[in-house]
Amino acid sequence: xxxxxxxxxxxxxxxxxxxxxxxxxxxxxxxxxxxxxxxxxxxxxxxxxxxxxxxxxxxxxxxxxxxxxxxxxxxxxxxxxxxxxxxxxxxxxxxxxxxxxxxxxxxxxxxxxxxxxxxxxxxxxxxxxxxxxxxxxxxxxxxxxxxxxxxxxxxxxxxxxxxxxxxxxxxxxxxxxxxxxxxxxxxxxxxxxxxxxxxxxxxxxxxxxxxxxxxxxxxxxxxxxxxxxxxxxxxxxxxxxxxxxxxxxxxxxxxxxxxxxxxxxxxxxxxxxxxxxxxxxxxxxxxxxxxxxxxxxxxxxxxxxxxxxxxxxxxxxxxxxxxxxxxxxxxxxxxxxxxxxxxxxxxxxxxxxxxxxxxxxxxxxxxxxxxxxxx
Numbered sequence: 001x002x003x004x005x006x007x008x009x010x011x012x013x014x015x016x017x018x019x020x021x022x023x024x025x026x027x028x029x030x031x032x033x034x035x036x037x038x039x040x041x042x043x044x045x046x047x048x049x050x051x052x053x054x055x056x057x058x059x060x061x062x063x064x065x066x067x068x069x070x071x072x073x074x075x076x077x078x079x080x081x082x083x084x085x086x087x088x089x090x091x092x093x094x095x096x097x098x099x100x101x102x103x104x105x106x107x108x109x110x111x112x113x114x115x116x117x118x119x120x121x122x123x124x125x126x127x128x129x130x131x132x133x134x135x136x137x138x139x140x141x142x143x144x145x146x147x148x149x150x151x152x153x154x155x156x157x158x159x160x161x162x163x164x165x166x167x168x169x170x171x172x173x174x175x176x177x178x179x180x181x182x183x184x185x186x187x188x189x190x191x192x193x194x195x196x197x198x199x200x201x202x203x204x205x206x207x208x209x210x211x212x213x214x215x216x217x218x219x220x221x222x223x224x225x226x227x228x229x230x231x232x233x234x235x236x237x238x239x240x241x242x243x244x245x246x247x248x249x250x251x252x253x254x255x256x257x258x259x260x261x262x263x264x265x266x267x268x269x270x271x272x273x274x275x276x277x278x279x280x281x282x283x284x285x286x287x288x289x290x291x292x293x294x295x296x297x298x299x300x301x302x303x304x305x306x307x308x309x310x311x312x313x314x315x316x317x318x319x320x321x322x323x324x325x326x327x328x329x330x331x332x333x334x335x336x337x338x339x340x341x342x343x344x345x346x347x348x349x350x351x352x353x354x355x356x357x358x359x360x361x362x363x364x365x366x367x368x369x370x371x372x373x374x375x
Contacts, residue, residue, distance in 0.1 A: 006031075006033055007032075007033055007034070007084035008033070008035075008082055008083045009083060009086070009087060010036050010083040010086045011024075011035055011036070011037045011087045012038045012071065012074060012077065012086060012088045012097075013039040014039060014040060014044050014069065014091070014094065015042075015043045015044045015062070016037070016039045016050055016051045016057070017050070017051060018051040019051075019279060021052060022167060022168065022169040022170065022356040023167050023359050023360055024037055024051070024054070025356065026357050026360035027360045027363065028054065028055075028056065030360065030364060032364055032368075033364065033367060034056070035056060036056050036057075036058060037056060037058065038057075038058045038074075039057070039058075039059075040061055041053070041057075041059055061073065067093055068093055069093055069094045071094060071096045072096075074097065075099055075100050075103055078099075078100035078103040078104040078107070078109075081107065084109060084110075084371060085110040085112065085367055085370060086109055086111055087111075088137075089113075089115070090113030090115025090116075090117075090133075090137070090140065090141075092129060092133035098133065098136065101136040102136060105136075110371055111136065111139075112138060112139045112141055112366060113136075113141065116302060117134075117140060117142035117143065117147030117150070117161075117302070118151055119146075119298070119300070119301070120150075120298035120299070127154070131154055131156075134151075134156070137160075138374070139161070139162060139369070140160065141164045141362075141363060141366055142161060142162065142164070142302070143166050143302035143303065144303070144304075145163055145305060146297060146305065147163075147302055148163050159369070162363075162365070162366035163362070164362040164363055164366070165353055166282060166303055166354060167354050167359045168279060168282050168283055169258075170350060170351075170354075170356060173262070173283075173286040174286075176258050176262035176287075177262060177288075177347075179259070179262075180263060190263075191267055192264060193227070195248075196224050196269050197224065197225040197226065197227050197267070197268055198213070198226050198268060198269055199226075199227045199229070199268035199270075199271050199284075199289070200213060200226070200229070200272050200280075201229040201230060201261065201264075201271070201280055201283065202228075202229075202230045202273070203232040204230050204232030204235045204238060206234055207275050208234075208274070208275040209274040210234065212274040212275075212319075212324055213324070214247060214249055215321040215324075215325075216321050216324040216325035216328055217245065217249065218245045218246075219322065220325060220329060222247075222248070224332065225248040225249070225250055226248065226249045226250070228250065228251050228252060229252045229253075229255050229261070229264065230252075230253075235251065238251075239251060261283075265283070265287035265288075265289045268289050269328075269334070270290045270291065270292050270313070270328065270331040271290070271292070272328065274293070274294065276293065276294070276299060276300050277301060278301040278302075279303060280303075281303040281304065282350065285312060285350050286347065288342070288343030288344070288346045288347050289343075289346065290307075290312050290342050291307050291312065291313035292313055292315075292316065292328060293307065293316075294316055294317070294319070294324075295317060295318055299318065306349055306350075306353070311342065312342060314330065315327070
């Protein structure tokens with residue numbers, strides 16, 4: 001289909017996070033739809049890097065009022081006739097989206113919300129607000145099967161709930177992985193530390209619960225290290241805790257170079273995410289690194305579904321440092337063959353369900369279904 005004949009689809013985001021660049025690139029390469037991306041180029045938070053500007057990217061100013069947001073121009077965009085469908089970021093705190101979704105549907109255009117969806121069984125007031133907002137859309141693009149199941153339990157039609165997964169720049173990760181695998185076993189990139197280590201890549205903030213990972217280190221052999229990549233306000237407290245316990249914790253600061261991250265992911269015994277796990281699961285599994293996180297799904301992110309206990313990671317009892325240590329110890333005891341099998345399974349998990357291309361195909365399929373219902 002030529003570019004002139006492809007139906008145009010507007011994607012309305014608050015900002016352009018760098019980790020969305022690959023999936024937006026995959027969507028832009030679509031042979032079926034022409035995608036226009038609208039967002040505020042200034043970004044919304046200094047902790048999230050902005051992705052590179054593309055050919056079909058357009059400005060849409062975001063205004064903040066405490067926790068609420070308004071996108072100037074969103075209503076006019078929704079009312080325009082040149083887009084066959086609109087995909088909004090499914091955040092009920094973006095007040096303009098409530099009205100814009102109604103306007104788009106009055107124009108006869110399908111509206112889709114790109115959203116986490118339901119993460120837990122919520123109390124009535126929050127649940128009622130969320131469900132009212134979601135019912136403004138013709139379809140929801142949710143990250144995981146659990147969100148879909150919870151939505152069905154709330155009375156939403158299964159055909160309108162599309163699981164699209166999540167993804168990072170897998171092509172770049174695959175190239176970085178291949179570069180390291182092409183080196184001899186004696187290459188220092190194969191063993192960035194002189195001892196077995198666990199890894200976490202995250203902002204050093206309280207909700208990540210890296211204090212639990214440091215506490216678990218006190219139960220492990222003394223020649224084991226914990227490598228923390230990232231920075232944040234909790235760093236002084238975490239450093240003091242590590243010193244008090246006498247455990248080997250390496251504070252690496254923020255690292256954005258993918259080749260450096262690849263070395264750590266491929267050499268670690270496991271990635272540890274004690275608070276909850278999101279895109280870090282995609283990042284780790286792409287390099288074959290197993291992931292350890294807690295087992296309370298009501299406190300988790302959708303990406304946790306990519307982890308298979310005993311295959312590509314492990315779950316510890318929520319809040320239990322001793323159990324976290326037990327799960328970590330299990331990865332110290334793995335044989336070379338077990339590690340190789342886990343690595344292959346992790347990479348296959350990403351390639352089968354969590355690449356930008358897979359995510360783009362699922363979004364395209366949801367658009368197909370929504371437009372077909374609208375005709």
